[in-house]
Amino acid sequence: MKLPTLREVGTEAKLLLIGIPVFIWTMIPIYHMFVFAISPKEDAFTGKLWPTHPTLHNFSIVFHQQHYFLRDFWIQFWNSAVIALAVGALTLFVATAAAFSISRLRVPGGRVVMNMALFTYFIPAAFLAVPMYRTMGTYGLLNNHWSLILAMVTIAAPYAIWVLKQASDKLPVELDEAATMDGATTLQLFRLVYVPLMMPSLVAVGTYAILLAWNEYLYAFLLLSKDTDITLPVALGNFLAADDSPWELLMTTGFIYALPPAAVYYAFKRYMVGGLTAGAVKS
C-alpha cells in the first residue's frame, strides 16, 4: 500500500477543516432538539451535551396526550396529515390538467395563464397571506380546513404547473399524433398516454405539495384557530404562549412532527433534487 504524500494529507486536512464546522453547524439545532426529547424533565435544563439518563418517557407522554398542551396531539397530527394529503391530491389534479392543457393541447391563452401562475409563484407567500386571510373570511371559510387546503393549493399549484409543463414539453408530439390517429379521444390521450409518461414528475410535484402543506406555519396559524382544528406546527407555536411551557415535551413533539417530512424527503430525494431544484433556476 502506498503511503499518502504530504500534499495529499494537506488537502485532506484542509477539507476536514471545512467539513467539521459544516457538520457541527448543521447538527446543532437538530441535536439540541433530540437531546431535549430524550432527557427527563429534571435533566433537560442542565446544559449537558448528553443526558445522564436518556429516556423515551417524553415520547410516551406525547403519544398518550398526558399533558395539558398535548391533549389534542393526535387530532392535530391527523389534521396535518389530512390537509397535507388533500393539498397533494388537489394540486396534482389542478396542475396536471392545466399543464396538459397548456403544453399538449396548446389551448389559446395558455401562455398567459402560465405567466400569471409564475407571477403568483414569485409573490412572497407572506404578502399574499394578508389579503388571503380577509378573503377567506368573506368566503366564510375561516376556521375550516378547506381554507388552509385551498390556500396551500393556490401556493403550490403555480410551481407544480411550471415543472409539469417543462417536463411535458419534452414529450414528443408524435406520441399524441399517433394516439389520435388510432382514434384516441382527448381524455384517453390524457389518461392512457400523458399521465403514465409523466409519472416521475407527478411523484415529484405531489411530494412537493404534500411537504409544503405539512410544513406550513403562517397560513395555518392565520386561518385555523380552534384547538381541535389546528395543525401540529400551530400547536407547537402555541406552546410559546405560556411561560411554563414544558420545553422537553415541545421538543419531543417537534421531533415527531419533523420525522415524516424528513423521511419523505430522503425517500424521494432522487425526484426532489433532479426534478425540482435544478429546474427552479436553470441557467
Place this chain on the structure above:
Amino acid sequence: MAITLSASDVPSPPLSARLSPPQIWGIALLAPYLLVFLAFVVYPVGYGLWLARHPSSYVALYNDPIFARAAVNTLIFLVIGINIKMLIALFLSGFFAQQRPWIRWLSVIFILPWAVPSIPTILSVRFMLNPEWGVVNQLIFKFTGDDGPNWLNDPAVALAMAIGVHIWKSLPFWTLILLTGRLAIPHDLYEASDVDGANWWQKFRYITWPSMQTLYITCTLLSMIWTLGDFNSVYLLTGGGPADLTHVLSTLGIRYLRLDQLSLAMASIVCAMPFVLPLVYYMMKRLSR
C-alpha cells in the same frame, strides 16, 4: 359553467364554432386552475389593493417608527444576509464538488435543515438562546463563571440571530443548486488549466466564475424575493421583539393584520412592490423562455 367562465379569458372572438374538441377539452382542463387563481389570487389581491388606496394609510405608515425600522431590517436581511448566504453557498458548492466518500455522506446530512420543517428547529434555537436556561448561556456560565448576554433582548443581536436561522435553513438548498451548476462545468477545462500551472484563484476567476455567474446572480435574486416572505425565521425566533424592533416587512404585515389594521398591512406590502416587481419581472423572463 366552468367552460364559459374560462372561455371569457380567451381573446379569440367567435368561440363556439371555431373550437375543436381538443380545444374545448383544453379550456375545461385549464378551468380548475383558473378558478383557483381567480378566487384566491385575483380577488384577494384586487381587494387588498382597493383597501390600500387611501393616501392616509401611507401617511400613517410613514409616521409609524415600527414601519421605518422594519424596512431597514428587511434591507439588512436581504442585502447583508442573502449575500453572506450566497457567498457561503458558492464556497461550499466547491467543497461538496470534491469526490470523497465522506463528503458524499456529509452532503446527505448537510441537506437536513432543508428537509425538516422549520418550526421545531427555530424553536430549538430559541431555547438554546434563552438567557436563563438555554444551553448557550449554561455553557458560558460553566466555562467563565459569568452570566451570558440576553441574546434576543438586543435588537441587533436578535436580528443577526434571525438571519442566522434563515441561513441555517436555506443554505443547503442554494449550495445544492450551485453544486449542480458547478458539476456541469466540463472537467477538461480544469485539467488544461492544471497543465498551464494555474492556481486555485485563477481557476475560479477564469473557469468557475464565468460559467456560474448567471446562475449565481439568478439564485441571489430569487433568494431575495423568497426571503421577503420569510415569516418564520423572525416571527418564531424574536416575535418581532424586543419592543417591535426586529420586524421585517412580512411579520409587520401580519402584525397589522392582527391589530385589525388591514389597510396599513396592505399599504406596507404595496410599499415593497417597487422593489419586488422588477425582480419578479426579471425572474419571469428567465423562466418563461
